[in-house]
Amino acid sequence: MTDLKEAVNKVSKRLAARESKRQRLSSAVRRIGNQNFRIGGKTQDRLINEVARVPVTGRFAGVDGGLLSRSFHGIDLIVTRAVGVIFDYKEGTLAGSSNLHADLKVIDVESGGPGELVLLAGLSRMEAELDIALQTLEHQPDYLLMDGPLYPHPSTRVAKASHAKTYRTIIRKYDLLVRRSRATGCRLVGVVEDSRSRYFSNLLCEVIIPNLPPEVRASFPEVQTFRDTVLLYDTLAHRQRTFIFKLKEVPDVAYGKDIYAFYIKTAPHDRPIRVELVTDHPQEDGETTASAILGLSTFSTYGIPSVIIEADARAKLSEPYMDYIERMMGRTTPLLMRLRREGRPI
Amino acid sequence: MPVGKVISTQDSPSPTFFAFAIAKGGKVHKDQFIKVKTEEGTMLAMVDNIIKTNRYYARAETVVDAENLEGLFPVEDWEFLIGQATPIGVLADNLVRRPTLPPSPGEGVEEMEPGLLARFLGFKPNGINLGQVIHHEVPVRLSLTRMFQKHVAILAMSGAGKSYLTAVLLEELLSRQQKDGRVATVVFDVHGEYAAFAEKPPADCQDFSNRAVAVRQIRIPAASLSAGEIALFLPGMTPVQQMELNEVVRSMEGSRYTFKELAEVVQGSKIKPQTKAALSRGLMNLHMTGLFGSEEQLTAKREGEKAETYRLRDLLVPGQALIFDLSGHIDTKRKQIIALWAAKQIFRLRRQAEIPPVIMFVEEAHNFIPEGVSRELAPAKSIFRTIAREGRKFLCSLVVISQRPIKLDTTVLSQCNTHIIMRITNPYDKDHIGKGSEGITVRTLNSLTTLQVGEALITGEAVRCPIFMRVRLRTSWEKKATDMETDAVAYENSMARESKKLEAVNDAFL
Structure with a gap:
């Protein structure tokens, strides 16, 4: 027990030191928040910006997917379900709503291990979400909000080699979605929660800090060691956003050079979210989108826009679904036997 | 008609309880009977309670915190009704059995057809018709026996x-x-x-x-009462007095008499004077009530x-x-x-x-x-x-x-x-009923305070399970009592009429 206490104490001390550093950095960033920066050729922004909260009007769609996976002795099962929700707002008040549900998909695969199963499950959910997003687009929303980034997560890029066909299909569907949304004038927006990215920190280090006077530069040690949302937790106040920045070119997708993002604090007691959009007019679209996203957020401790919350709630799959499917299949074969680690006798 | 589906909760479905999600637009009420298929046959159950849920309002902090919850979210889409039901029997091969297996989660819950409900509750076509089962078009026709x-x-x-x-x-x-x-x-x-x-x-x-x-x-024939029963009407009678009275009553067996006549016999007997006086006084008091005579006589008079x-x-x-x-x-x-x-x-x-x-x-x-x-x-x-x-x-x-x-x-x-229990609000009475009535659950008992006038709970031998019913309309003549306002107005009117009459008499006299 003493060993455990010591171990925990050590971690606590490290955390305290790191938190103190984070707070100092946060203050330093706030101090330069009013300064204007030109990042890339298309944006002209302050580091930290107020977002105008206006009552939302228009058709907003949100897409999210639910996912379950379970490994058996001989096969693995993946269950996905994607949902699109469409809310019509008039002056900040919901005037109507509808939903699009994709059929529950049950997929059996033989993965090489837990890592591959996670990858395959992620790809399956992504495909389901893209399918329902394309259907949702047909209902001509003004905004289509996706839960997550607007491209395959970097961790899934390994599939390019191992599951090339699936990966290609997903890329094709992403391209199609972006093309269609641009053609219909719908703003396609990626809402990234719990991001581990360091886009902002990197830009700070690479572009902004080097342009600061030397005495100020010293206030930003180890900025890159912090994730963006950790650093920005109290750097941004409620209803503030960062500058709109361009992401480094995202490979594989046709629109990889046109993806812009910003962080916004939509709830006073929640971490900021990253908002991505594919646009030719990042400054204008970014500002409008930031207002809209803020207008769709109402909770003080949960800063996700309403359509994503609703889509998530409708798409969520709980374990009893998998139990039910397992029961339906029966267990007449060793292929469907539970793993031993899940059925220890004691 | 389907009204919902059985859901799985931590401790249900079981043979004694299950919950079901009520379909949108499904009309289910508390105290309604429903049915669901089980491996044993058709399970019949009574809805004990109905709960409304809404995940948007499930967390107090969210409800208090949200600036514009109703404005931004389709909150009403998430309102669901959960019925909680107590199984009361399983109908199989025309017999009602005790349920020993639960219904399966996902099984459809249906409304109970009137015929099936009447059969299950044991109603008879020629039974005593008290009214209608609440929430069902089923007359309550109870077997006389x-x-x-x-x-x-x-x-x-x-x-x-x-x-x-x-x-x-x-x-x-x-x-x-x-x-x-x-x-x-x-x-x-x-x-x-x-x-x-x-x-x-x-x-x-x-x-x-x-x-x-x-x-x-x-008019009760005095001779039909034993000394013991007479003693019941005369509080304070001593055992000695009762014994003496018993002797006198026995001696008069086979004859008709009034209590006055019995008092006279007591007076003429050899009983101790003190006892004699007390007995005579008591018997005369009974005689004076006018309830007793030598002959049995029940007098009826229609208006x-x-x-x-x-x-x-x-x-x-x-x-x-x-x-x-x-x-x-x-x-x-x-x-x-x-x-x-x-x-x-x-x-x-x-x-x-x-x-x-x-x-x-x-x-x-x-x-x-x-x-x-x-x-x-x-x-x-x-x-x-x-x-x-x-x-x-x-x-x-x-x-x-x-x-x-x-x-x-x-x-x-x-x-x-x-x-047959109707509205009861007194907590002691309610508690007493709960202890003494067969098959009443705590929820049923609590419903007693919310019963409307004319609604009743029947429990026990006459019915297979407790049922709530609405009493049918009377066909007989109900001499309605007047209300206070009407009676007060009528009184003042009559007094005014009397007063006018008196004035008229006075005027005529003068």
């Missing part, structure tokens, strides 16, 4: 509709056909509420006057008609009601004496099969059969207790009606195997 053989208790607070229900019961008993089995009915009518059965009603009411007699005066006298035996006829209208007797003791004598005679006659099966209604039963009160203060209690215990064998049934169940004799109440 199952309902009355083991006695009935009608319990409710004042104004809940006890008398109305009793009148409906009387209508049913008096309307039965010979082929369906008719009984003699006796009512101890404390407030004169049922005497209207014996009167010619207005044209829009059903006429029961040829099937009911309301007795307002009674506008001549009084007629009967013997008790003549009024205990199949399909007819004998109503003891006790409203004219202010003194509780007089009511007790009449009830004691009549009940005793009726039970005796029934034991000897000299009268048809009989049902006795005892209004304000807690006054006749009180809990924890001595025989002297409640002389009729012992005979009603006897009937409650032994009446079943002789088809001599009791219907005890009370607004204070907690004050009702526990022995009698426990012998009443069918309880």
Whole structure:
């Protein structure tokens, strides 16, 4: 027990030191928040910006997917379900709503291990979400909000080699979605929660800090060691956003050079979210989108826009679904036997 | 018609409880009967409770915190109704069995068809029609035997509709056909509420006057009472006095006499002077009540008609009601004496099969059969207790009606195997009913306080499970009591008329 206490104490001390550093950095960033920066050729922004909260009007769609996976002795099962929700707002008040549900998909695969199963499950959910997003687009929303980034997560890029066909299909569907949304004038927006990215920190280090006077530069040690949302937790106040920045070119997708993002604090007691959009007019679209996203957020401790919350709630799959499917299949074969680690006798 | 699906919760479905999600637009109410398929057959269940859920309002902090929850989210889309049901039986091969297996999660829950419900509850086409099962188009038709053989208790607070229900019961008993089995009915009518059965009603009411007699005066033959029973009417009688009286009564056996005559015999006997004086005084007091004579005489008088006298035996006829209208007797003791004598005679006659099966209604039963009160203060209690215990064998049934169940004799109440309970708010009474009524759950018990006037819970022998019902409309004449406002206006009007008359007389005189 003493060993455990010591171990925990050590971690606590490290955390305290790191938190103190984070707070100092946060203050330093706030101090330069009013300064204007030109990042890339298309944006002209302050580091930290107020977002105008206006009552939302228009058709907003949100897409999210639910996912379950379970490994058996001989096969693995993946269950996905994607949902699109469409809310019509008039002056900040919901005037109507509808939903699009994709059929529950049950997929059996033989993965090489837990890592591959996670990858395959992620790809399956992504495909389901893209399918329902394309259907949702047909209902001509003004905004289509996706839960997550607007491209395959970097961790899934390994599939390019191992599951090339699936990966290609997903890329094709992403391209199609972006093309269609641009053609219909719908703003396609990626809402990234719990991001581990360091886009902002990197830009700070690479572009902004080097342009600061030397005495100020010293206030930003180890900025890159912090994730963006950790650093920005109290750097941004409620209803503030960062500058709109361009992401480094995202490979594989046709629109990889046109993806812009910003962080916004939509709830006073929640971490900021990253908002991505594919646009030719990042400054204008970014500002409008930031207002809209803020207008769709109402909770003080949960800063996700309403359509994503609703889509998530409708798409969520709980374990009893998998139990039910397992029961339906029966267990007449060793292929469907539970793993031993899940059925220890004691 | 499907109304929902069984859901899986931590401890359900089980053979004793299950919950189900009610389909959007599905009409399910608390206390409604539903059915669901199980491996054993069709499970019948009663909806005990209905809960509304909404995940948007599930967390207090979210509800308080959100600036514009209703404005931004389709909150009403997430409102779901969850029904909680208690299985009451499984119908398989035309038999009702105790459920031993639960329904499966996902199984469809359906409304109960009227025919199936009536069959399950054991209703009979020629049964006593009390009204309708709440939330179902099913008339409550209770088997005469199952309902009355083991006695009935009608319990409710004042104004809940006890008398109305009793009148409906009387209508049913008096309307039965010979082929369906008719009984003699006796009512101890404390407030004169049922005497209207014996009167010619207005044209829009059903006429029961040829099937009911309301007795307002009674003459009890003194010779029909034992010394012990006479002692019950004379509190303070010593054992010695009772022993002496017993000797005198025995010596008079076979003859008819009044209490005055009996007092004279006592006076002429060799009893000690002190005992003699006390006995004579007591017997004379009884004589002075006017309730006793040498001959049995029950006097009935309909409005506008001549009084007629009967013997008790003549009024205990199949399909007819004998109503003891006790409203004219202010003194509780007089009511007790009449009830004691009549009940005793009726039970005796029934034991000897000299009268048809009989049902006795005892209004304000807690006054006749009180809990924890001595025989002297409640002389009729012992005979009603006897009937409650032994009446079943002789088809001599009791219907005890009370607004204070907690004050009702526990022995009698426990012998009443069918309880009809209407609105009760007194917590002690409610608790008492919960302890004494068969098959009542805590939720059912709590529903008693929310019952509307005219709604009742039937539990016990007459029904397979507790049911909530709405009492049907009366067809008989209900002499409505006037309200305070009407009576006050009528009084002042009559006073004004009197005053005018007086003025006119004065004017004429002057």
